[in-house]
Amino acid sequence: MLQAKARWNIGEADEPAVKTLSQQLGLSPLLSRLLVVRGMTDTTHAAEFLDGGTDHIHDPYLLDGMERAVRRIRQALESGERIRIYGDYDADGVSSTTLMVYLLRQLDCTFDYYIPHRVTEGYGLNTGAMNEAHKQGIGLIITVDTGISAVEEIAHAASLGIDVIVTDHHEPPEVLPEAFALINPKKPGCPYPYKHLAGVGVALKLAQALLGRWPEELLPYAAIGTVADLMPLTEENRMIVKMGLQQMRTTSNSGIKALLAVAGIPLREVTSTHIGFALGPRINASGRLLSADTAVKLLTTEDDREAERLAGELDLLNKERQRIVDEMAKEAFAQVERxxxxxxxxxxxIVLAQEDWNVGVIGIVASKIVDRYYRPTVILGIDRESGMAKGSARSIAGFDMHKALTHCEDLMDHYGGHYMAAGMTLDSGQLGEFARRLDQLAGEWLQPQDFLPLLxxxxxxxxxxxxxxxxxxLEKLGPFGTGNPSPRFVFRGVKLSDLRTMGKEQQHLKLSLKGAGETASALEAVAFNKGTLSDWITPNARIDLLGELSVNEWNGVRRPQILMQDLQVTDPQLFDWRGTPKPGRKVADLCERLQRRPQGHDHLPPAVVVFRSWISAELREAAQGCALWYCDLEGHLHPAGGLAGSLPLHEARDIVLYHLPERLEQLHAVAVQAGAAERYYAAWGGAEDKNASQLPDRSQFKLVYGALAGSGEGSGTIPSLTARTRLAPEIVRFILDVFTELGFVEVQGENCRLLPVREKKDLTASLLYRSRMDRSEVEERLLYTTARELLGILSSTAHHTTIMMEGIL
Structure with a gap:
């Protein structure tokens, strides 16, 4: 077995509805099924989703404050008043600022833009920037992607005679700023029917109102911000991105073309995925590490050479950002483990803080913590001089981060954000109480199953x-992103024909798969950054996997491919260690690999089962982190060291069968008691040594008995007996085990002594002796079978013995 990292929630389709859609709209059964699963059972609704356009765009004047904002901007245009666009430094803020630049250029007005520096000024409006605007003669400020919480700053601007129009999409606080106009679909009482616009989406609606038409030329910037800010690609957002991508594929914008080129993306093939994983990070890198001005200049320049230079700068910044993130993530992971x-x-x-952590990338690090541990997470960088901590939060399903921060608002100087992401500033002295409260809220709001990811x-x-x-x-369902994910499918009972790792550090997993049936076609599946899973899958495994479908093109050949998000093996597996020269090393390696397994998998140590009463020093050393068990000839299990006292065999997930058993019944007994076993490891250590399976003759038994009787007071050590008899150590130990069973000898560790003999017993009275006589059957069944057959023996004996025991009970 191999547990999936997440819970799988699989949609179910009403098959009659699927058939109806397929017939009436001429769609493939697969596409029809997806439409039905996603709630589009009506043919009209499905057709509108697939082919709809601007008829799904809402009237911008439904946004409360829009009419007042448009009137004020037109007044500024008529009087030649200087306007300042005030943006944010993330990709949504940059694209919002860019969109407004192109809008105001069209309107031929006097304007400029301003984006605060992330490190020196922080998020949002600040009084220093308001003072500078006043000195420079700015009469009107239009905010984009910011401003909804700037109560004091907007009041200060008003005292200087500056009107502020706020366009924002963040969660409104209880007290709203007294701006000249405040446009936010989430504002209490706002009748706008779609509440999930990005900051750039709200700016687009302002452009629509000012121009009196749907501004198609501005849609590429709206698409970038909407995708990069992880807004749900539903309803109006989906139309914005869908149409924006169409415009982008034929754009003449020098900056977009240069940015796509440096990312290696053909202009005509750009998708929402490319925005999310290639364009967005490079745009964000500007504001994270230096100033967002670079990104705005790139997207607003008309000079191709300048665009190429600026795109190169952003690409280098992104690589530096990746390096910084990797270092900080390692430090953050270490803090969590401590x-x-x-x-x-x-x-x-999880709340983590450290001095001098780069506040420009703390959100990315928070996402990495969530990916590994699946806990609501806050990462903060502490300013060494001021002692102030600036943080970024990422959440999980079921935990409203903005609501949680509101419960802690008395601890913070500033906060804001959404359900799944937020930012805050607080004194580092409050971090302990802040962490305690968030942990308490998580305990109150989340159930145990909520801490497992849901796919x-x-x-x-x-x-x-x-x-x-x-x-x-399936591309007809796109564009894909948050709220409209790329279709995912589950494939059950897939045969594995090949397994390998790939990548510079062998960090990726590649599987060659074959479906059920002899004529089933083969298919490749790739799992990025899941190379370590190769250690937990056997060549004979049947796999269930969850993933997306894609087309892999190589050397001009195009083939279907699965991009795996998760996989599981539902049946027990057997890892064939037979023939391993030093199985003790394999045991130690297994312990280490289990400890390194990622969050979402159990961290139970393995159980090591031996079938000999004596255990070598090498094995004891290797199995220190294991539960060591001895199975006697009768099939009774006895703790033999390590963690056996705290880990019962029936709880163990990984079971190493270290020695070849003397009797098949011993193996049966282990299989029955190992009720939770997911993986067996058949080592049969010592089986390669002929002495370990040889039946000594009666003269050798007499030789050992005589040597022990001839020693002082009928006692001695096993090494001394080995030296005196010149027999192999395995032979001597076997003879002593037989004598012990017959009551002739007592063995403690390496020491042994004769016991008084009360009655004569033949060697055949020893079960161990008789078992060794029948050794050939055990070797035939356990040494000379395939791994699949060996697993079948374990599974069938466990099932058969369980039935017998149930019958007896």
């Missing part, structure tokens, strides 16, 4: 449905 080690548990909400799949699918045509057909 917290877990000190308290014995993982916090329900949504649209449907179960068969390999026969996966063709190039069907994959391309």
């Amino acid at each position: 917290q877990r080690q000190e308290s014995g548990i993982l916090p329900r909400a 949504q799949a649209d449907a179960e699918c068969d390999f026969s449905e996966i063709t190039l045509e069907s994959i391309l057909d």
Whole structure:
């Protein structure tokens, strides 16, 4: 077995509705099924989703404050008043600022733009910037992607005679600023029907109102900000991004073309995925590490050479950003593990802080912590001089981060954000109480299952449905992103024909798969950054996997491919260690690999089962982190060291069968008691040594008995007996085990002594002796079978013995 890292929630489709859509709209069954799963059972609704356009765009004047804002801007245009665009330094803020630049250029007005520096000024409006605007003769400020919480700053601007129009999409606080106009679809009482516009989406609606038409030329910038800010790609947002991508593929914008070129993306093939993973990070890198001005200049320049230079700068900044993130993430992971080690548990909400952490990338690090541990997470950088901590938060389903921060607002100087992401500033002296409160809220709001990621799949699918045509057909559901994810499918019971790792550090996993049935077609599946899973999958495994479909093109050949998000093996697996020269090393390596397993998998140590009463020093050393068990000839299990006292065999997930058993019944007994076993490791250590399975003759038994009787007071050590008899150590130990069973000898560690003999017993009275006589059957069944057959023996004996025991009970 191999546990999935997440819970899988698989959609179910009403098959009659699927058939109706397929017939009436001429769609493939696979596409029809996805539409039904996603709630589009009506043919009209489905057709509108697939082919709809601007008829889904809402009237911008439904936004409360829009009419007042338009009137004020037109007044500024008529009087030649200087206007300042006030933006934010993330990709949404940059694209919002860019959109407004192009809008005001069209309107032929006097304007400039201003974006505060992330480190020296922080997020949002500040009084220093208001003072500078006053000195420079600015009469009107239009904010984009910011301003909804700037109560004091906007009041200060008003005292200087500056009107402020706020366009924002963040959660409104209880007290709103008294701006000249405040446009935010989330504002209490605002009748606008769609509440999930990005900051750039709100700016686009202002442009629509001012121009009196749908501004198609501005849609590429709206698409960039909407995708990069992880807004749901539903309803109006989906139309903005869909139409924006169409415009982008034929754009003449020098900056967009240069940015796509440096990212290696053909202009005509750009998708929402490219925005999210290539354009967005490079635009964000500008504001994270230096100034967002570079990104705005890139997107607003008309000089191709300047665009190429600026795109190169952003690309270098992004690489530097990646390096900084990697270093900070390692430090953050180490902090989490220290917290877990000190308290014995993982916090329900993770709060990490350190001096001089780069506040420009703390949000990315928070996302990495969530990816690994799946806990609401806050990462803060502490300013060494002021002692102030500036943080960024990322959340999980079921935990409203903005609401949680509101419960802690008395601890903070400033905060703002959304359900899943937020930012805050507070004194570092408050961090302990801040962490305590967030952890308490997580305990109150979340159930145990909420701490396991939830992966949504649209449907179960068969390999026969996966063709190039069907994959391309699915693109009609796009663009894909938050709220409208790329379709995901579950494939059950897939045969594994090949498994390998790839990448510079072998960090990626590649599987060659074959569906059920002899004529099923083969398909490749790739899992990025999951190379370590190769250690937990056997060549004979049948796999369930969850993933997205894609087209892999190599040397001009196009093939369907699965991009895996998760996988599981539902049946026990057997790892074939037979023939390993030093199985003790394999045991030690297994312990280390189990400890390194990522969050979402159990961290139980393995159980090592031996079938000999004596255990070598090498094995004891290797198995210090294991539960060591001895199975006697009768099939009874006895703790033999390590962690056996705290880990019962029936709880163990990984079980190493270290020695070849003397009797098949011993193996049966282990299989029955190992009720939770997911993985067996058959080492059969010592089986390669012929002495370990040889049946000594009666003269050798007499030789050992005589040597022991001839020693002082009938006692001695095993090494001394080995030296005196010149027999192999394995032979001597076997003879002593037989004598012990017959009551002739007592063995403690390496020491042994004769016991008084009360009655004569033949060697055949020893079960161990008789078992060794029948050794050939054990070797035939356990040494000379395939791994699949060996697993079948374990599974069938466990099932058969369980039935027998149930019958007896």
